[in-house]
Structures are given as structure tokens and as C-alpha cells.
Amino acid sequence: SLSLSLSLSYTHSFLSFISIKNPAVMATMKVHGSVFSTAAMRVFACFYEKELEFEFIPVDLSASEHKKEPFISLNPFGQVPALEDGDLKLFESRAITQHIAYNCAEKGNQLIYPDSKKMAMMSVWMEVEAHQFDPAASKLTWELAIKPLFGMATDGAVVEEFEAKLSKVLDVYEARLGQSKYLGGDCFTLADLHHLPNLHYLMGTQSKKLFDSRPRVSAWCADISARPAWLKVVAMQKNK
Amino acid sequence: MATIKVHGSVFSTAAMRAFACLNEKELQFQFVPVDMRAGQHKTEAYLSLNPFGQVPAFEDGDLKLFESRAITQYIAHSYAEKGNNQLICHDPKKMAIMSVWMEVEAHHFDPPASKLTWELAIKPLVLGVATDGAVVEENEAQLGKVLDIYEARLAQSKYVAGDCFTLADLHHLPNIQYLMGTQSKKLFDSRPHVSAWCADILARPAWSKVVAMRNNK
Numbered sequence: 001s002l003s004l005s006l007s008l009s010y011t012h013s014f015l016s017f018i019s020i021k022n023p024a025v026m027a028t029m030k031v032h033g034s035v036f037s038t039a040a041m042r043v044f045a046c047f048y049e050k051e052l053e054f055e056f057i058p059v060d061l062s063a064s065e066h067k068k069e070p071f072i073s074l075n076p077f078g079q080v081p082a083l084e085d086g087d088l089k090l091f092e093s094r095a096i097t098q099h100i101a102y103n104c105a106e107k108g109n110q111l112i113y114p115d116s117k118k119m120a121m122m123s124v125w126m127e128v129e130a131h132q133f134d135p136a137a138s139k140l141t142w143e144l145a146i147k148p149l150f151g152m153a154t155d156g157a158v159v160e161e162f163e164a165k166l167s168k169v170l171d172v173y174e175a176r177l178g179q180s181k182y183l184g185g186d187c188f189t190l191a192d193l194h195h196l197p198n199l200h201y202l203m204g205t206q207s208k209k210l211f212d213s214r215p216r217v218s219a220w221c222a223d224i225s226a227r228p229a230w231l232k233v234v235a236m237q238k239n240k
Numbered sequence: 241m242a243t244i245k246v247h248g249s250v251f252s253t254a255a256m257r258a259f260a261c262l263n264e265k266e267l268q269f270q271f272v273p274v275d276m277r278a279g280q281h282k283t284e285a286y287l288s289l290n291p292f293g294q295v296p297a298f299e300d301g302d303l304k305l306f307e308s309r310a311i312t313q314y315i316a317h318s319y320a321e322k323g324n325n326q327l328i329c330h331d332p333k334k335m336a337i338m339s340v341w342m343e344v345e346a347h348h349f350d351p352p353a354s355k356l357t358w359e360l361a362i363k364p365l366v367l368g369v370a371t372d373g374a375v376v377e378e379n380e381a382q383l384g385k386v387l388d389i390y391e392a393r394l395a396q397s398k399y400v401a402g403d404c405f406t407l408a409d410l411h412h413l414p415n416i417q418y419l420m421g422t423q424s425k426k427l428f429d430s431r432p433h434v435s436a437w438c439a440d441i442l443a444r445p446a447w448s449k450v451v452a453m454r455n456n457k
Contacts, residue, residue, distance in 0.1 A: 124306060
């Protein structure tokens, strides 16, 4: 019986060891959000690229579910998405994608660079998406794609202002994409992925012209939008 | 000779973020001033360092970077063993939480805080231009809501990401420094945990050196 209890405790330790090392044995992560939310779509894309299972928990934005408990305990800023990874609770889509990409590096597609200099360049272009692209692109997504869905009127002055801003950003992208195939370097990484949700919406609006008129930007958009993982994210919207 | 160069202005909040990180890591660097009043940041030479024509730009040997938060993360990771080695966390869970609060600074705190810094500190003191009261009112209201969440967070942990000072706290310093010299100071002073946190991080020796760079100009 001593040898039995020793072998059981060894087995328990071994199973704990392999469950830490083998993501397939980890508890399935949960993503709270909406299939229409650009931020949530960013997270879904990352899961599909990494070929990781996740449980999608819909949050009813029209009922302001995201502004009340229990959601507020997951994200005090009352925004989707939120992630549960065991007892770890995270929010902010770009923190979530980085957590997944680093911790599940060996699964699915590589979305980061292990080399520190390449990682630094990728980090620059992740910041560019967050601070240069997203402020203009997300306002256009709101005015041209989301507001009409709710019967709200588009503000033409806002569209004009932010199309001008986005154009300047895309001029820099056009030059950058002459130096490397993807924004962060020669491989598709989070720096490209983070753009996909706004690109998806804007390609269905008048702002499409800003992308189509710049050949390298246009080719890059077409390339990343055709990725199988991204097509799965888009398909999530079709059933709603 | 220093292999690290920072191109920028001692008044720029983004440049100050980079200086703070280098000081925390006790790294030598060369400061290359960029004359923004003369439009130097829009010249071809500068645009080759930062195609968005903004400061700072960063060089470490042949590596060229821009965007202050990419620069600080590069410094903290690449020089992990130098100076303050707790600016980033190595435990994956703690790193994830730090990452959340770095995003919070970038997406929730910085937008209203930087607009207030611009209106209440840069425009009058550096540019001699009038403040827009409506912009101030709107952004003080927005920053107030953000700081309510910080107040609750800082009741749970000493620093925003946990019990150690990290990049998640450091990234706030330039805007907090400016705003403490303006009417917006009240937003921080009226929230006890936020107020204590501000006092603590502003008093760090590495930060005092950054402020000294600005005060000597």
C-alpha cells in the first residue's frame, strides 16, 4: 500500500506536470464578448491562428450586459472582450492576444518572434496599429459600419477628418510594405493580426478606396484577410 | 561611447517615457535634441528614424525603433539584468496582468491625460497659446472616470500591475508630472490611493533625473 500511494502521488505529479506543459490538457479558456466587436474579433483571430479551443460566452451589448455585474468584475472598464484562463482574468484585446501568443508559442502559427531585435521591430508596429491606425480606423468603423446598423446617422465631418488622418497613416504603411512583406517583418505576426477587424469593416464602406488606391497596402490587406483563421472569425458573424 | 541614442525633446511626454526607462536601468545614452519648433521632426533625415515624424526615435547600435512604449519594452527585455530588474515580470501570469495595465495606460489613461497636458501645460507654457476650456472640461470628466477605476485597483495592490513598480506604472509618469502642475491636479489629489501612488512613483530617483533634464532647459 505504501508503494501504491507513492505511485499514485507520482502519477498525480506527472499529470500536473504534463498538464502545465501540454496546452491541450489545460482548462479551456473562455472569451466573453460579441462576434461584432472589433476587439473581441482580434482575440478570436488569435485563438484560431493558434489552433486553440476556446469557449465563447456571448455578452448582450444591446442590453448593456457589459456595464453591469457580473461582467464588470471581469473588466472594470465595462468593455468586451474579457478572457478567463483558469483563475487568471484578463481584458484589453492586445494584452489577451499577447498572453496567448507567448504562452502557447509552440501551438499553431507563430505570431511573435523569439529573436529580441525582431521582437522589438514587431513591437514598434503593434504600437503603430494601436496609436496611429486604430484611432482613425475605429472612428470610421463606428461612423460608416456600426452606426448605420443601429439606424444612427453617419457624421460626414467626422468621416472626412478621419479619412484624411488614416490616409497619412496608410502612406507610411505603403512605404513600410516596400521594405518587408508584413508590417513587423517577413512573417505574419500580431502586428498584422491586430488590424484585421477594422480592415474587415472598412472594406465594406466608402473608406475601402483608401486601401485599394495603395498597391502594397491593398495586397497586404488581401493577403491577411484571406487567412483561414480570419475566415473563421468572419463566419462567426454569419450565424447571428 | 554610448551605443544607445534617444532623439527627442526634454518636453515631450513620449521622450520622457524613454528617458525614465533608461534611468531605471542605469544605462548610459546619448540625448540627441530635435528642434521641433524649427520642424526638424518633419525633415527627411528625421523621418528615416520615425516615419510618423514624432519624437522620440531610438537607436541601439544598428537597431532603430520608435513608439515610446515599444522602446521601453525593448530596453526592459534586452537589458533585463541591468539596474532595476523588476520593470517587467517573468512569471507568465504576472506578465499578462502587467500587459493588461500597460494597455489600460495606453487606451484609457493616455487619451484624456495627454489632451489635458497639451491644453493646460504645453500650450500655455511651451507654445504661449490659449487653452481650450471645452476640451479641458470634457477630458477632465473622462479622466475622472478612469481614475475611479484606478482608485479601486490601487486599493488591491500597491502598483497598478501588482506589488512591484513596473513599466505599467512608469508609462504614466510624464503625463502625471505635467498634470500635477495644472488645475487637473485635483483629480489625483481627491482620490487617496491614486494620490499616494502618484507621490510614490514621482519620487523615484530615476524620474527625478528626467524632470531635471526638463528643468535645465
